[in-house]
Amino acid sequence: EVLQRAALRLRSSTCEIVNAVKKKQQNKDNDAGLQESPPKKNTVTFKLDTGAQPIVESPVAKSPRSVQRKGKLCSPLKKQEEEEEKKLSAKTGWIEGRSAVDGASPVSSPNSKSPAKATGKNKGRKTKHASSVEPLPEGEEVTDTTGKKWKLIRQLSQSATELLYEVSRPSSKELNHTLKLGAKDGRIFNEQNFLQRAAKPASVEKWVKQNKLDFLGIPSCVGFGLHTDSYRFLxxxxxxxSLQSIIEKENQPLSEEVVLQLAYRILDVLHYIHSNEYVHADISAENVYIKQGQRSQVYLVGYCHAFRYGPGGKHVEYREASRTPHEGTVQFISLDAHKGAAPSRRSDLQSLGYCMLHWHTGLLPWTELTQPQQIATEKQRYMEDVPALLSQCFGRRSVSRAFQTYLTAVMALQYSEQPNYSALKAGLSDALVQLGASVEEPLNF
Structure with missing residues (x-):
């Protein structure tokens, strides 16, 4: 209605202008002063070409086209702004607060599901994976934010995005600390943010006492800082x-007893971080550590993909393609992650289920697949048929009842549903008792 009224007003004004021009043209021969009218006539003609002339022909039918053309002109600008925003978020280190807003805020732009946005995030992902971290020489010293110096003794491992070093204080010969090194604006900043916000030693200790736990496997960050304006370290x-290195040494699947013990300890950690509004989003054997000499101490590490699913106590909405699809260790991530939805509590629990199957049976139905979308298709299929998933993994062996109970429960969870951690842990604990073991016993590889 507003457009129609505007069109009618414009039509009326145009008619007046046209009549005035015609009247001046009729008096042209009689009035010599009108010889200077062509400049005005050109001005009027310009207005008619851009807006008035189509409305004279059909004011109601043509005005929507004018609006549509404006929309098309504005759309690329909006997309360009979105792309610049993504580039900025990548440069600023994927701050979790930003992820919470852009990834799943109920008030986010509806264009967030568009292919253009998804493509933009895919480009960001390629950029991050392409940027490798150059190792620092052994013997070099770094200084944390408190002024403490740490000497790099030996490189322990390296991936495309981070390195691990054995370090010590220059004045000490004890090698009892590990330094994680990454790009200054890489995902290591997301991990630092999580550790400072949700994994403070005092908070962890309080949780342990309140829940009467004997141990909670969350690593304590004792220092962090920047080095040469290019690196960030924890x-x-x-x-x-790492559990991955243990599995490789053993060269055989883990026993059901050990897997249930591991799962119980990891559930303790997930319960804690979920209660602090975060999810881990990348559970795998590489991110599980066992403390030597104290085999019952199981740590869940690697919080580079940690995501704040409930900022301010409000769960983010489920929106596919709101984040980069397939993020994390592809074999074990949840179907939500494959679809580009923000990970939730069920995502972690489902990932743990996939890990349990792989650690115990040595395979998953999609183990031989390499394309993420193919893996996602298989996960979709088996998510709706847990008995078939178990049958595929266990083969001719008897299917573990504890595995079946756990997987059936977590695959049925709704996106924002709060899991029953106590029930899940009780199922694992009861199964361990039937096997003649307990959670407190050292892991027997």
């Missing part, structure tokens, strides 16, 4: 050996 007390 320092942790040494927490032993």
């Amino acid at each position: 320092i942790f007390p040494s927490i032993g050996e």
Whole structure:
């Protein structure tokens, strides 16, 4: 209605202008002063070409086209702004607060589901994976934010985005700390943000006492800082050996007893971080550590993909393609992550279920697949048929009842549903008792 009224007003004004021009043209021969009218006539003609002339022909039918043309002109600008915003977020280190807003805020732009936005995030992902971190020489010293110096003794491992070093204080010969090194604006900043916000030692200790736990496997960050304006580092007390390296040494699947013990300890950690509005979003054997000499101490590490799913106590909305799809260790991430939806509590629990199956049976139905979308298709299929998933993994062996109970429960969770951690842990604990074991016993690889 507003457009129609505007069109009628414009039509009326145009008719007056046209009549005036015709009247001046009729008096042209009689009035010599009108010889200077062509400039005015050109001005009028310009107005008619851009807006008035179509409305004279059909004011109601043509005005929407004019509006549509404006929309098309504005759309690329909006997309350009979105792309610039994404580039900025990538440069600022993927701050979790930003992820919470852009990834799943109920008030986010409806264009967030568009292919253009998804493509933009895919470009960001390629950029992050392409940027490798150059190792620092052994013997070099770094200084954390408190002024403490740490000497790099030995490089322990390297990936495309981070390195691990054995470090010590220059005045000490004890090698009891590990330094994680990453790009200054890389995902390591997201991990630092999580550790400072949700994993403070005092908060962890309070949780342990309140829930009467004997241990909670969250690493304590004892130092962090920047180095040469290119690197960011975190320092942790040494927490032993990764489960991945143990599995590779054993060269055989883990026993059901060990897997249930691991899952129980990891559930403790997930319960804590979920209660602090975060999810881990990348559970795998590489992010599980076992402390040597104290085999019952299981740590969940690697919070580079940690996501704040409930900022301010309000769960983010489920929106596919709101984030980069397939983020994390592709074999174990949830279907939500494959679809580009923000990870939620069920995402972590489902990922843990996939890990449990792989650790115990040595395979998953999609183990041989390499394309993320193919893996996602298989996960969709088996998510709706847990018995078939178990049958595929266990083969001719008897299916573990504890695995079946756990997987059936977590695959049925709704996106924003709060899991029953106590029930899940009770199922694992009861199964361990039937096997003649307990959670408190050292892990027997």
